[in-house]
Amino acid sequence: MNYLTVKETARRWGVSVRTVNMHLNAGRVPGAVRKEHGWLVPADAKKPVDRRRRQAEKPNAPVRRKKSFMPILSMTFAAGSFAEAVERLEDEEERLVAWAGHYYFRGEAEKTMEIAMRCLASDSAEIRLSARWLHAMAAIGLGDEEKCRADFAEVAREGESANDEAVRAESEFILLVAKIYFHEENVDIAQLMPHFSHLSKGVRYFALYGRAHALYLRKEYHQTIGEVEAASALMQQAYPVAAIYLNIVGAMASNSLARHEDAQRFFDRAWALALPEGYIEPFAEHHGMLQGLVERKLRGTRPELYQKLSDLVYRFSRGWMKIHNPTSTLKVTDALTPYEFSIAMLAAKGRTNKEIADYMCISVNSVKTYLAIIYQKIGITKRSDLENYVNY
Numbered sequence: 001m002n003y004l005t006v007k008e009t010a011r012r013w014g015v016s017v018r019t020v021n022m023h024l025n026a027g028r029v030p031g032a033v034r035k036e037h038g039w040l041v042p043a044d045a046k047k048p049v050d051r052r053r054r055q056a057e058k059p060n061a062p063v064r065r066k067k068s069f070m071p072i073l074s075m076t077f078a079a080g081s082f083a084e085a086v087e088r089l090e091d092e093e094e095r096l097v098a099w100a101g102h103y104y105f106r107g108e109a110e111k112t113m114e115i116a117m118r119c120l121a122s123d124s125a126e127i128r129l130s131a132r133w134l135h136a137m138a139a140i141g142l143g144d145e146e147k148c149r150a151d152f153a154e155v156a157r158e159g160e161s162a163n164d165e166a167v168r169a170e171s172e173f174i175l176l177v178a179k180i181y182f183h184e185e186n187v188d189i190a191q192l193m194p195h196f197s198h199l200s201k202g203v204r205y206f207a208l209y210g211r212a213h214a215l216y217l218r219k220e221y222h223q224t225i226g227e228v229e230a231a232s233a234l235m236q237q238a239y240p241v242a243a244i245y246l247n248i249v250g251a252m253a254s255n256s257l258a259r260h261e262d263a264q265r266f267f268d269r270a271w272a273l274a275l276p277e278g279y280i281e282p283f284a285e286h287h288g289m290l291q292g293l294v295e296r297k298l299r300g301t302r303p304e305l306y307q308k309l310s311d312l313v314y315r316f317s318r319g320w321m322k323i324h325n326p327t328s329t330l331k332v333t334d335a336l337t338p339y340e341f342s343i344a345m346l347a348a349k350g351r352t353n354k355e356i357a358d359y360m361c362i363s364v365n366s367v368k369t370y371l372a373i374i375y376q377k378i379g380i381t382k383r384s385d386l387e388n389y390v391n392y
Contacts, residue, residue: 003033003040013047023048026154027120027135027147048121068094069126069170070133072101074200076238080276093122097130104134105241105279107312109141125167129158133174140319141281141312148323152178169198177210180217182323189214205235205242212249216256216289224253228266240273244282247273252289256349260359267293280305284312285320291349292342292360299339300361313338335377343370348386 006024010017024032024039028048033040068074071094077085086098100115112134119131136151152175159171173195179187189211196204212227228250235243247270254263267290274280283294287309298306336344346356353367360367375381378389 001031002043004043006039006041009041009045015047025146025150027117027132027151030117030121066166067091067124067126068130069200070101070130070203070206071095071098072105073206073239073241074202076202077240078238079240079273082277093119093124093127097127097134100131100134101241102277104138105244105274105281106277107141107281107284107308109138109315112138113142125158125162125164126170129155129167129170129174132158136178140323141315143315143319145319145323148319166198169195173199173203173207177207180210180214182320183217187214202239202242205231205239206245209242209245209249212246212253216249216253219256221253221257225250225257225262228253240277241279244270244273244279248282248286248290251293252286252291255291255293263291263293264296267297271297280309281312281316284309284316287313287317287338288341288345290342291345295339295342295360310338313341336374340370340374340377343367344374344386344389347371347383348389 004012006017006020010020013020020041021039023029024034024041029041029045031042031045068089068091071089072082075082075085075089075098082102086095086102089095089098096115097119100112100119103115104112116131116135116138119127120135122128122131132151132155136148136155139145139148139151155171155174159168159175162168162171173192176187176191176195180189192207192211196207199207208227208231212224212231215221215224215227228246231246232243247266250266251263251270254260254266270282274282283290287294294306294309298309343356343360346359351359353364353371356367357364371383374386380386380389
């Protein structure tokens with residue numbers, strides 16, 4: 001494939017270099033390649049359409065059919081039947097975005113980005129927002145902080161320039177969930193509620209996961225579990241992705257209350273929904289907060305799957321930390337293995353060595369050995385210092 005520089009592309013399109021860079025940074029030019037000293041643009045790349053200008057020039061143009069926002073969240077399907085369900089979608093772009101979501105939850109970030117890129121220039125705001133959200137999340141797993149931030153900035157611009165109230169609500173919903181996801185402080189979860197009327201049922205349940213996760217971060221564990229149980233009771237149809245996330249946060253809160261049987265019950269529900277489709281990404285995203293549940297389930301019985309999930313944990317944690325706290329010098333996600341991190345988390349939560357040993361099905365001496373290795377790796381000398389490292 002032949003490529004042009006940004007300057008050459010600007011001349012070819014008849015626009016400024018700044019405009020070309022704006023389109024490139026927003027991911028609007030399929031096939032563009034970012035190099036150390038700038039972008040390379042496919043020689044046959046078409047100039048992206050300025051959607052706001054087109055709307056102003058053609059105010060009386062026919063209104064296109066509204067498409068589904070995040071169709072994989074809106075779809076109902078039994079465990080293991082995603083491929084059948086997605087073929088029932090009549091719109092090609094909705095199918096594409098649904099497949100992008102499918103690959104994201106399977107932990108296949110490269111494939112997610114490849115498919116999402118094909119939808120970023122869609123005429124449908126719902127498709128653009130859906131693809132942009134998935135593109136941003138995949139960028140985290142690939143450690144591309146700049147691309148992730150650029151995607152969320154584009155989501156914000158999309159909402160600010162929209163005349164459609166539903167599109168503005170969808171944009172604000174993505175940004176609010178992202179704030180919770182990256183553990184920003186003082187997030188007002190009440191802001192989620194006004195958006196519900198513009199969201200499909202499945203997306204509403206995912207919004208309830210966002211509320212529950214925000215409550216967990218505030219250490220309001222009883223209320224977190226109440227939110228999860230209430231949402232689960234209302235979910236009369238099968239929305240597997242939302243259900244996986246809700247049950248995961250239920251497990252997190254139950255473990256923090258030392259209600260270990262309840263935690264295992266929530267975790268097993270989530271796992272039963274996730275395994276048939278291979279949706280292991282949600283478990284990688286919440287690995288540390290699950291406090292050893294992943295290890296208990298997989299490390300001894302499914303070592304190959306556990307290794308795959310551990311690799312996702314490494315990738316996700318590094319990318320997540322670049323967004324959450326890019327200036328942090330406490331690179332615990334690089335220093336510890338996922339298994340060591342789980343033991344560190346349990347110790348930080350106040351578990352005794354005997355409790356950790358029983359929980360992880362290892363000896364007390366093994367726990368002591370692991371803790372000694374953990375202390376050495378992160379440069380601390382006592383148990384009470386762990387909280388500064390693992391409770392992000």
